[in-house]
Each structure stands twice: as C-alpha cells, then as structure tokens.
Amino acid sequence: MPSWKGQSRGTVLGYKIFVFTLKHLGLSFAYFILLFVAFYFFLFSKSSSREIYFYFREIHKFSVIKSIVGVYRNYYSFGQVLLDKFAILGGLKGKFTYNFDGEHHLQQMANEKTGGIIINAHMGSFETAGQLLERINTRINLIVLDAEHKQIKNYTSDVLANKGVNVISIQSDFSHIIPVSNALINKELIAIAGDRFINDSKAYKVDFMGKKALFPSGPFYLAARFGVPVTFAFAMKESKTHYHFYATAPIYIPKIDNKDEQEKILLEYVEKYVKEFEKMVKKYPYQWFNYYPFWEKN
Amino acid sequence: METQEIISKINNFLIDEFELEESQLQPAASLKETLEIDSLDYVDLVVIIEKNFGFKVKGEDFAGIKTLQDFYDYIIKHAKSN
Numbered sequence: 001m002p003s004w005k006g007q008s009r010g011t012v013l014g015y016k017i018f019v020f021t022l023k024h025l026g027l028s029f030a031y032f033i034l035l036f037v038a039f040y041f042f043l044f045s046k047s048s049s050r051e052i053y054f055y056f057r058e059i060h061k062f063s064v065i066k067s068i069v070g071v072y073r074n075y076y077s078f079g080q081v082l083l084d085k086f087a088i089l090g091g092l093k094g095k096f097t098y099n100f101d102g103e104h105h106l107q108q109m110a111n112e113k114t115g116g117i118i119i120n121a122h123m124g125s126f127e128t129a130g131q132l133l134e135r136i137n138t139r140i141n142l143i144v145l146d147a148e149h150k151q152i153k154n155y156t157s158d159v160l161a162n163k164g165v166n167v168i169s170i171q172s173d174f175s176h177i178i179p180v181s182n183a184l185i186n187k188e189l190i191a192i193a194g195d196r197f198i199n200d201s202k203a204y205k206v207d208f209m210g211k212k213a214l215f216p217s218g219p220f221y222l223a224a225r226f227g228v229p230v231t232f233a234f235a236m237k238e239s240k241t242h243y244h245f246y247a248t249a250p251i252y253i254p255k256i257d258n259k260d261e262q263e264k265i266l267l268e269y270v271e272k273y274v275k276e277f278e279k280m281v282k283k284y285p286y287q288w289f290n291y292y293p294f295w296e297k298n
Numbered sequence: 299m300e301t302q303e304i305i306s307k308i309n310n311f312l313i314d315e316f317e318l319e320e321s322q323l324q325p326a327a328s329l330k331e332t333l334e335i336d337s338l339d340y341v342d343l344v345v346i347i348e349k350n351f352g353f354k355v356k357g358e359d360f361a362g363i364k365t366l367q368d369f370y371d372y373i374i375k376h377a378k379s380n
Contacts, residue, residue: 173360173361174337175358175360175361177341178356178360181341181344218337221338225342225345259317
C-alpha cells in the first residue's frame with residue numbers, strides 16, 4: 001500500500017489567484033470562481049479523481065451517479081476550506097462562526113501545562129481551528145508534510161507564526177523528530193495528521209471503513225515516550241461560514257520496555273483513533289481530502 | 299569524556315535499547331538500512347543522547363547522519379564541546 005508521495009494539490013499561481021480574489025472580491029465571489037476551478041480538477045486530475053471515486057463507490061457504497069457527483073463535491077469542498085483558511089489567516093475570521101465539542105479538553109492540556117499531541121486528519125480544516133487555538137492561548141506546533149510547495153508553505157508559516165503557531169515539516173531523514181521531541185520535552189502542544197505517513201516510517205494495518213489501510217504509529221509512540229496526553233480533534237465545515245470543532249478527552253498511552261508489548265499497545269490506540277476518524281468520515285463524507293490510494297485493493 | 303569512552307557508551311545503548319548485536323556495530327553500517335533504526339527509534343535516540351551526553355540535539359545537525367561513523371563523529375564533537 002503506497003504512502004504519501006508528496007505532492008499537495010494546487011500551485012502557487014492557484015493560491016495567488018485565491019488570495020487576490022479573496023482580498024478584492026470577497027468570499028462569495030471566490031466560491032463562485034471555485035465552481036469552475038473544481039470542475040477543472042474534476043475533468044483533468046485523473047489519478048486523484050480515480051481515488052476519490054473509489055472512496056465513494058467502494059467504501060461508502062454510493063451509486064455510480066452519486067459517486068461521480070461526489071468527486072466534484074470533494075474538490076469543491078477542498079477548495080472551500082482552503083479559501084476559508086486564507087480568509088481567516090488574512091484577517092476575515094469575524095465572518096466565521098464556530099461551535100466546540102470538547103474545547104475544555106484542550107484548555108485543560110494548556111492550563112495544566114502537560115503538553116500533548118492533537119491528532120487530526122486531512123478532513124475539514126484543522127488550521128481553521130486556529131481561532132480556537134488563539135482562545136486557549138498556548139504555543140502550538142503544526143506538523144506538516146514537506147511536500148507542500150515551499151512558497152505556499154512560507155506564506156502560511158509566516159502568517160501562522162504571528163498567531164503563536166510553529167510549523168514543523170516532516171522530513172524523509174526523520175530529522176523532524178528532533179524539534180518535535182524538543183517541543184514535547186518543553187510541554188508544548190503538537191498537532192499532527194494521523195491519516196498519512198511518509199516512506200520508511202512505521203505504520204499499522206487497521207480496519208478502516210470495512211477495508212484494511214495503513215496508519216502511522218509515530219504520533220502514538222511520541223505520546224507514550226514523552227508521557228504526554230493525546231486527543232483526537234477535527235474541525236469540520238457545516239455551512240458557508242460555520243465550523244464545528246470536535247476534540248476527545250485526553251488519554252495517556254503507557255510506555256513499556258518490551259518492544260513487542262509496546263507495539264501491541266500502540267496498535268490498540270491507533271485503532272481508537274481510527275474509530276473516531278471513521279465517525280467523522282461517515283458524518284462528513286465529502287470532507288476527507290485524500291487523493292492517493294489509501295486502501296488495499298483486490 | 300574520551301573518544302573511546304564515548305564510542306563504548308554509544309555501542310552499549312545501541313545494544314541495550316535497540317537490541318542490536320555487537321557484531322552489527324560496524325562504523326560503515328547505515329543507521330536506517332543496516333541497523334534498521336526506524337522512525338520510532340529516532341525518538342528514543344533524541345532522548346538517550348540528551349540523557350547520556352547532556353546536550354540537546356538540533357534537527358539540522360542530525361540531517362546529515364547516515365552511518366554509524368557519522369553518528370559517532372556527531373556525538374564526539376558535541377560531547378567534547380559540552
């Protein structure tokens with residue numbers, strides 16, 4: 001089963017068009033332009049469309065027509081959350097409303113200075129939850145794949161840095177482990193996606209939506225090694241300007257000296273995460289932005 | 299700490315913590331391919347280095363470490379200047 005190959009969707013030009021449109025013409029107009037941009041991806045991004053179609057048709061068991069429409073809706077939703085992210089980072093956050101399930105869990109981690117790991121997914125827009133992160137008033141380290149185009153990353157990193165968010169890129173030589181470890185030693189919060197991994201990193205095969213798929217064990221081992229709590233969190237778009245944030249109660253993962261025993265425990269916690277993730281995928285099927293083969297295929 | 303003492307200390311924790319055989323610890327051995335140090339082991343390495351040699355590892359330093367000899371050299375350089 002392939003791991004993430006490293007190309008995020010979109011180009012710098014695309015992002016520039018989004019930012020320009022947002023600044024000068026507003027969010028509604030940007031959504032209108034997005035109708036055509038999403039259609040372009042729907043027509044020409046064959047490999048990613050194939051994977052999204054598989055997800056709707058084989059995993060959700062949607063009809064052929066509903067699956068084809070689902071591919072378009074998925075691209076459109078992805079564009080919307082990107083636009084929202086840039087709108088919020090650009091200072092338009094007042095236009096958005098939020099409701100929070102479990103905010104107090106993050107608040108508790110921040111107040112007690114335990115540090116911790118927030119495991120999210122490529123669903124909805126966790127970065128949009130920056131609104132929440134400002135409310136809990138603590139430094140957060142956002143772990144991202146290095147593949148995102150450097151200029152895009154520089155743009156988002158600069159804006160996020162002003163909001164107390166430190167961006168750490170995942171590297172193929174594992175050197176990202178060091179700033180991540182140091183952040184946890186300093187009892188800071190780490191936010192990382194639990195639904196993607198790079199080559200050579202350890203992953204477990206788990207039942208996800210009825211088929212086997214690989215999930216990384218790294219975030220769970222970090223929590224066990226540094227004795228910090230873990231919460232599973234998702235920020236989902238529910239209407240044009242409304243997001244719903246979910247966070248589960250923090251859990252601690254035991255650290256065991258015996259490697260085999262430790263792996264069994266990690267697998268147990270990966271399965272807990274996958275169960276939460278599955279709930280979200282079922283509730284918000286169009287907001288999981290995965291464009292590569294995720295499941296074992298027959 | 300003398301060079302030989304540092305190397306013995308490194309070898310000891312690789313044997314104890316990563317269940318490696320002494321015969322595997324060849325200077326030219328690749329950390330990833332030959333010694334099979336995986337992503338989770340890197341987390342342990344960071345903690346063990348800080349505990350045993352008293353310095354904080356920096357990401358950019360660690361990026362160039364491919365073989366066990368590179369790893370020895372890195373620790374020797376930093377442990378001696380600490």
